[in-house]
Amino acid sequence: MKRNATAVWKGSLKEGAGHLTTQSGILQNTQYSFKSRFEEGIGTNPEELVAAAHSGCFTMQLSAYITEGGFEIESIETKCDINLLEGRIVSSHLTVSAKIKGISNETFQELVSKAEENCPISKLFDTEISTEASLA
Known part of the structure; x- marks a missing residue:
């Protein structure tokens, strides 16, 4: 592809x-x-697009792992903050909030870590990736 x-x-x-x-x-x-x-001009920018790509890719990877585990997803919302410092993306932070039927927090956190490591955009990055995840 x-x-x-x-x-x-x-x-x-x-x-x-x-x-x-x-x-x-x-x-x-x-x-x-x-x-x-x-600044605050009208339009998009590369870092915003990278944040969209990372949050979208991670969320799809997480949904695949949750579904494989036999759990039903009500919703997953992921915000990605990209930090650009001195001409380099130095970090990508994912904040996840999910509603998943029947999943324990321990299992959820394991799947979040697995998704963070294995989504294609995470694999592309040469930067610090962190995740904060909670079940609603």
Whole structure:
């Protein structure tokens, strides 16, 4: 399987702007700029997209492990905080809240750790990954 996205940029770093388009079309000429990345401008930015990718990938991996364990998922919500420091992503922190029928906290935490280690985006990162997970 291969997926792609395209970035187009025009102008200098601070005054220029770009747009992103994904293969699926869900992002279609989506704006990004220096202001949307480092200030409070309108549009997206690479770190926000990485956070979306990590939270989505992790949540799908966790749901696979929970389902394999024979548990019924009511909901899983994962927030990902990406920390960019001095030009490098230094950490990705996942905060998970889930409603799972019949699962113990111990089993849930084991599956969370397994998902953190094995989701493809986690494997891609060369940074600190941490997870805080709770059952509702």
